[in-house]
Amino acid sequence: MSVSVRIPTILRTYTGGLSEVSAEGAVLSEVIADLERNHAGIAARVLDETGRLRRFVNVYVNDDDVRFEQGLETPTPDGAGVSIIPAVAGG
């Protein structure tokens, strides 16, 4: 499964400045592992020491926040858009 991953500004040092890269994987954890193979170091920014999504990272598969779906096991269908976004808020 090939998906398109939007990279936030603070992670673009790992992608040579690219704001969007391709990755392979049937679920989110596989996509992150594939990102790590091609852009070493990026997984440790997104996941904590125990392998969970960091508290202040939001990840969306298409328009869905994966915390409302199946977390790292959220399916990433072929052609899906994955967005990694730092958590911010404030109305």
Add this chain to the structure above:
Amino acid sequence: MAVQSVESSTTPVALGPAAALSCRECGERFGLGPIFACAVCFGPLEVAYELPAGDPEALRRRIEAGPQNIWRYAPLLPVPADVADKPGLNPGFTKLVKADNLARELGVTGGLYVKDDSGNPTHSFKDRVVAIAVEAARAFGFTTLSCSSTGNLAGAVGAAAARAGFKSCVFIPHDLEAGKVVMAAVYGGDLVGIEGTYDDVNRFCSELIGDPLGEGWGFVNVNLRPYYGEGSKTLAYEICEQLGWRLPDQIVVPIASGSQLTKIDKGLKELIALGLVEDRPYKIFGAQAEGCSPVSRAFKDGHEVVRPVKPDTIAKSLAIGNPADGPYVLDIARRTGGAVEDVTDEEIVDAIRLLARTEGIFAETAGGVTVGVTRKLVESGLLDPSLTTVVLNTGDGLKTLDAVAAGPTVTIRPSLDAFRAAGL
């Protein structure tokens, strides 16, 4: 490690006592710049200060001699020293109303006060945070001010941009209250309705910021967020000064993202550290609407993290289902001996009427949330009625007219007979 460190930061800027940005999670420090997330762990960045040392009395006199707005606290804020001379809305120093009538209704005997921030230039506390963000935007050379907003912020940004000479383009959920939409649109900047909730708007803006479309834009609550948030400290400063340089015993704060509550705590701690108030215990309580109560839920369940929810409440200015500062709110409520509570939409409307009826203050729905939660906390015994308590009203009821169905008691012909017959 491919991170931007304090040594390799952006060009130095003069923002008063602000020394650096520091990650709240891992402590990594970065130079002052338009960045908001830690490059190491994604944690939120906040301003670290070199605050004025020396005689607290001299600092107190300097503050008291300052302008009747937030700039009297400029020595404690990330703003240039001459900030009061620049074009801006100059918000703050709103009334701290001694609410004796409300106190009697609620059974509070230790002194109850309402910090009424509806008196700000665009009628909500957002003018405070935006004023600080404007100074950061000037320092970093931005020409357009922007934000994701539940309504109040959009109006505050539009107005501040107009006064300070910026362009503005603000983003809101498409289904906001009419009053807030008008307030956001009237200042002449662009207003974009997004088909989705606030959390969708927020996500959109976070993506826009990394795109060439958003180049040169200062998003007050995204890439200027570390500075913006500091504006809420001024609520703590003012409350203490207006109480005669004394800490309140208890303070009830609405929770949307949770930022305001955390910054009020930061402001109180700074006043203690500077010797401006006596160091004594205070409790901070958080208030949410039941239809968007992820922090209250986590508090009651004993959790340290907040599970996001899909908001469904009339308190739209608090309808943030994924509150970024939620974990910090939980820490503060537990550390200070406070609590987080929520009220139903019905209780919110009832509390708006209660505050209006007892004190002549017409609050927006967020004010109904804090007053309603205060009542609930007194009834449950979590809030001690014998202590000095401050309740925040963060916005004007004219913005959320639809929430309160109020109208004439009776409509009559213009005659004395008709009035007599009405039996009032």
